[in-house]
Amino acid sequence: MYQPACDMHKSFDSLCGLIRQELGCDPCNGSVYVFLNRRRTHMKLLHWETGGFVLYYKRLEQGCFQLPHQRNAESILQWSEWVLMAEGIVVKKQIQKPRYNLQAS
Template sequence: MSRYPEWARRGGSAQPADAGETPQESAAGSAPIHLALEPVDFRKSFDGLSVAVVEALGRDPLSGELFVFRNRGGDKLKALYWDGQGFVLLYKRLERGRFVWPSHLPRQPSRHDYKPEDLA
């Protein structure tokens, strides 16, 4: 038995972006954005964040949606995205200040969902 869930072992079997649409266009276009409200351990990378997407956010990491996590200090972000061929991991560290994170939201879900136009 593998230590990774079945979806993590699928590798490149997920459907790629539509023909004529680059992964960047599909990511920037209309993909929902999910913010994890609770901080995550920033030692996690592709596999660990994929598990956090399933366990904490209740979503499929291979869905093509964007998943955003922050560290406990609030000065770092990691974003995970499946582009149809593999995971893309973005990392941002602020030199000064902290990211503004939703704190006024009901705590029942562990995530908050946005559409790209909500963040414009």
């Protein structure tokens, strides 16, 4: 997640530049990168899929996006955290129940 406020006029190339320069990541690594404007009323998601980038844009008509609890500038959001943030659900106490992980076996 790119924490500083982002200019929502930026498109594919500009957002890729932010990912490379500010986050030190490769935008083609398969991650989904989240950008918010200063008021947190607009959100852009940039994702690399086979053959090219996909850019999603959501604008709230009321309210603002709340960052998940205890997140800093370079936080990596889990899919479930992003869904809650996008839907406007604020979790006061979060408990992650253990789940089977094939890679950890």
